[in-house]
Amino acid sequence: MLKILIGRILTTIPALIGVVVVSFLLTRVLPGDTAAYFAGPAATPQAIEEVRKKLGLDRPLPEQFASYVRDLSHGNLGQSLTTGQPVLSDIKARLPASAELTLFGLVLSLLIAVPLGIVAAVRQGSMIDHACRAIVTAGVSLPVFFTGLLLVYVFYFILQISPAPLGRLDVFASAPAEITGFYLLDSLLARDGATFRASFSQLLLPGVTLAIFALAPIARITRASMLSVLSMDFVRTARASGLSRRKVIMTYAFRNALLPVVTTLGMVFSFLLGANVLVEKVFAWPGIGSYAVEALIASDFAPVQGFVLAMAILYIVLNLLIDLSYRLIDPRMRASS
Amino acid sequence: MSRSPGTGAAILATLSHARYVISGNPVTAFAFMLLGLLLFCAVFGPWIVPFDPLASDTAATLKAPSLRHWFGTDALGRDVFSRVVAATRLDLAIAVFSVALVFAFGGLAGIAAGFFGGWTDRIVGRIADTIMAFPLFVLAMGIVAALGNTVTNIVIATAIINFPLYARVARTEASVRREAGFVMAARLSGNSELRIALTSILPNILPIMMVQMSLTMGYAILNAAGLSFIGLGVRPPMPEWGIMVAEGAGSIISGEWWLALFPGLALMLAVFCFNLIGDGLRDIVDPQRRT
């Protein structure tokens, strides 16, 4: 088991190196001149050249890359121009916000999409099946920023039942003591019901926005996976031996259909992290997605590189975890290790 | 899994199967009708619209939908209906070209990886892994920001972020067929490996790839819309759904709902249509799933 784990980690190293190199090169060709930015609004071309030299931006690319890697190995991701802070501390402060939102959206989506997928598979070809398909496909067909703004309009502006889209907490409420960085968990741990409710209500709209977008892939794979399991011999046997329909579906079929669903979750998660970028912008969510977008628009290299690296590591770790859970769900995999 | 390369009879069989699937599946039938509408707008759009989609009319700005302006007018007095219809061509073009591009590169790379294996497989796999490890939307943003926001670059960026998907699907399908009977037969009759890959494997996995292509078409449109939302979309004054939604989204709260709603609906219908067709095609191509 450990050997497999190490092997899996080793195979991710080339991808990580690729991410570091590509993100470095990509940010260097971004338009926008860091030196001109630092030199201020009234700088002469000569002053800009001086700043460029000072920042080391006049050196050849390989040299710049070497110093970038050297800094990386010391855990130094550089400084953001837009926030003025070290990128590492920015990311550390913002990652929990994004993670909480994405996981919340994912869980919400699972709660809806999995039952939908099961129903659609069990009643394959019926109107219910078609309706499920139409609903989830409509969800993934809307741009997330549009869904988000629409929800804000309806639930905050018209119906006035949602709190203002001002990030993770009401302006006048204070954050719970930081333990995990997830406000829901932290406020529960502190047994602070008011903060829990406050942060939950803030999380709801952006979470729903994300969840709507994630319905389709989850429902689709649940349905497909259920269909293939339902047609298998052991299900037919279970049915023939007179077990209740419910028991056959939930215990026999669903457990076996779970595997592809779990595998897809990794993909859906990274898909959601992408959608997250736009949702955070709509809801003023202080996560790393909005951070990266702002930085990219401002041609601010360091945060973009830091963000990409953080996401890549997150993605790889997540896939490892899924791999492991795969082994837990499927006894055959355990045996083969 | 693998079927022999299509003969005339097989094509007929597939067609009749398709008719069977569509007749039994109203949603897919609906999707094909939508596709027809979209294609019609894309081809004839500029000639059928009631107004010049680029002409401003500052005397009639921000008018609500009426008999004259079915979808209302925008901040510069341009007719939203005309713009929505005229945008179809550009949006479909972005989708079609990016998908064609990724099919050409990702699909072929995947076939090579699956069919030849070895170092080809490893290189393609590594490239796909690296791209997958990126947050895809941010990668697309980065590419467009770096290369400049033109339609071509949006197409390239969309193609790149879809590369892993195509490479993987094609690789799996190709490797399954590597030792299949018809490949063996081709090999025995003296065809080169490259020739086999292109003439036997490629047509054989084409149907599966079609499913993928249909699904990613929708994704490509959404991706372009997202880029527009953060200001990296096509150049004004070209009408494009994503930009129209992004610009109109700010006006929802002030009551000009039509600015975002109609292009949003058009965008949704297009993505919806491609997604449903993808699903439908899967049913046709992959009958096992239908049992």
Added chain:
Amino acid sequence: MDRRKFIKTAGAAAAVSATGVSAPAIVTSAMAQSRAETLLIVSESGPNNLDIHGVGTNVPGYEVSWNCYDRLISHEMKTGENGAPYYDREKFKPELAEDMNVGANSVTFKLRKDATFHDGAPVTARDVKWSLDRAVSVGGFPTFQMKAGSLEKPEQFVVVDDHTVRIDFLRPDKLTIPDLAVIVPCVINSELVKKNATAQDPWGLEYTKQNTAGSGAYKVTKWTPGTEVVFERNEAWKCGKMPAIPRIIWRMVPSAGNRRALLERGDADISYDLPNKDFVELKSNPKLSIISTPYSNGVQYLGMNVKKPPFDNPKVRQAVAYALPYQKIMDAALYGLSKPLFGASAAATTQPSWPQAHKYNVDLAKARALLAEAGLADGFETTLSFDLGFAGVNEPVCVLIQESLAQIGIKTTINKVPGANWRTELNKKEMPLFTNVFSGWLDYPEYFFFWCYDGQNSVFNTMSYQNPEMDKLIASARSSAAAGNKAAYDKSVEGFVDLAYTDMPRIPLFQPYVNVAMQKNITGYQYWFHRRLDYRALVKA
């Protein structure tokens, strides 16, 4: 930053509630009270540095500096054209100084004896000198701004005694005193900052980036970059009337639609960062008050690169000026929220002021004739660039211009330049046709022209316009202003305005407005040359 302390208090609060003491009712009433004592500002972006002397400090950072630091002098208020308080360019009032004595070769300031920094240390003449030395030495924007008032060398700033500072003039310059009342020459707690300075960073820029080390009416108590800034009132402030609002929370809300919704719902108190359309529509909202003021010394214009054909030909530039849809831009792109700078009547005489309207208006026949005279009867193709950072106004403006120019045969491709790249592009001076805004803090015509039209070809002379006659007029305006010769000054100003409108290297489109929307219970908004909020005067009823 007080982040750690904040976390600690939050932890303590959580501990209290964990013991079961807290009840929702108490929380709510405390929240209601804090709401009444807190001003909630929403804007698109926030500061990246709390110190205006910092490297690459952005404009929101200027607002922090203005409210957290004091200067020697500031401006009095007067009533503006729109009836709202407007800073008085001519009248200065003491801030940290209690007396100002202007001589022929120097100015002497006597400092208030009771003023203290946020940490309690008294403000001395040494702090003033150190701060001014810093402003002229750190380079970048602060040094540039100081130079605009002939404040260039540390030797100019002399400590006479603990509470007296003398500033020696390098040359007679009308702008020296006004330049001491802008944001840059703020007074910093020198002992505190020196303690936190390092060999690589002798001016302690890293420290002041994160901390406000001033004597101003407010101090920053919490700063989460990109999310919020929290200010608390400095209860020991001595340099003016104690501000009415104890606490300011400034939140960044990227979506304009959401900012509007927050205002309309009454959740946010004030925002000056909305699209024009929203401001116009919010005017009819009885719960909100909107104040619009034209930018002082600010113009949005269409610039042409005069070094390259076809815009090297004045006839082509005039043709363009006759083909711009000025009124359409006012109506559809600006919703009327700008001051027109076009279509002055043919009989109008030039005024010794700036900005003022030119006499061009849409006349396509004349434009075509001018193009034909220039040998370009068939028109030409070019690129029209704009800064994406201000796409809300720039995009419709450019689309309308594109449409209008097409009618005289000039085909344009619109080029959106990302905000980060805009300054680089301007620096290159290669864009043939572009729209941009320039506005000067110091509201004097010769100041504007020195930066935008002078042959020294500064960054702001985006057209690369060089004309010895223009240079002569600008120089004579500067010298006659310093000498106090009003007649000669007026003549020079009228001269360079006329020349600018004949040669037309840049075509003024409009004078933008700075708009502020606030709840009806918020009063006391003042217009300042820097166009940012002055929290000290705001009152929440």
